[in-house]
Amino acid sequence: MDYIFGYGSLIERASRMRTTAVEQALPYKALGFRRGWFARIPASALTTTGPSPTYLGCVADVASVTNGVVYKVSEQELYATDVREPGYMRVQISADSLQAYADTIPSGVRVWIYIQQFEDRAQLDASLPTKTFPIVQSYVDICVAGCLEIEEEFDAAAGYFIADFFALTENWSHAWVNDRIFPHRPFVHQPHAPAIDLAMERYLPEQIDVRQVLRQFL
Numbered sequence: 001m002d003y004i005f006g007y008g009s010l011i012e013r014a015s016r017m018r019t020t021a022v023e024q025a026l027p028y029k030a031l032g033f034r035r036g037w038f039a040r041i042p043a044s045a046l047t048t049t050g051p052s053p054t055y056l057g058c059v060a061d062v063a064s065v066t067n068g069v070v071y072k073v074s075e076q077e078l079y080a081t082d083v084r085e086p087g088y089m090r091v092q093i094s095a096d097s098l099q100a101y102a103d104t105i106p107s108g109v110r111v112w113i114y115i116q117q118f119e120d121r122a123q124l125d126a127s128l129p130t131k132t133f134p135i136v137q138s139y140v141d142i143c144v145a146g147c148l149e150i151e152e153e154f155d156a157a158a159g160y161f162i163a164d165f166f167a168l169t170e171n172w173s174h175a176w177v178n179d180r181i182f183p184h185r186p187f188v189h190q191p192h193a194p195a196i197d198l199a200m201e202r203y204l205p206e207q208i209d210v211r212q213v214l215r216q217f218l
Contacts, residue, residue, distance in 0.1 A: 002110050026070050036169060038054065052133055135173055140200075145192040
């Protein structure tokens with residue numbers, strides 16, 4: 001039986017269900033992994049021109065921990081997620097590296113995580129957000145909206161999960177584009193926008209004002 005540990009866009013239900021039919025995911029921490037803004041889609045997989053986002057990634061790091069969700073997948077859904085995540089490597093997480101916020105998954109299952117591998121620190125640093133490869137608000141919205149869903153669904157995670165998401169994510173950057181469709185009325189297309197911005201004001205007060213509308217950024 002296979003499960004996936006998702007720590008970025010896979011936290012959000014709608015995003016996760018692009019490749020799996022299971023709605024529920026359980027909040028967990030994964031010990032030995034460090035999350036940050038250093039994942040880029042390989043050039044061969046790009047379908048658009050212009051600035052390409054930098055996404056959340058993880059690297060193995062025995063001194064670190066990250067939070068996310070664990071959810072069940074079929075063999076077909078696992079392979080579909082492999083295709084969905086170009087530039088990531090799927091590796092297995094040991095059972096003793098997982099800590100539940102609330103309900104737990106069955107024992108004896110395989111849990112997978114998608115990570116990056118870098119030759120050295122310099123290679124990782126070369127993958128951090130830049131004007132050509134910025135953080136984009138639409139992706140942040142998906143991740144934080146997923147965190148809001150988890151706090152609404154699990155009392156044991158309420159008040160902790162979003163705070164952990166921001167605290168356990170490195171490499172927040174001023175290379176950040178507010179690409180929301182209506183940046184001054186974002187709730188039209190992102191109903192969680194007010195709650196997302198409140199969370200950012202609380203946990204990233206130094207970043208909230210540096211986001212630039214896309215046309216200003218180019």
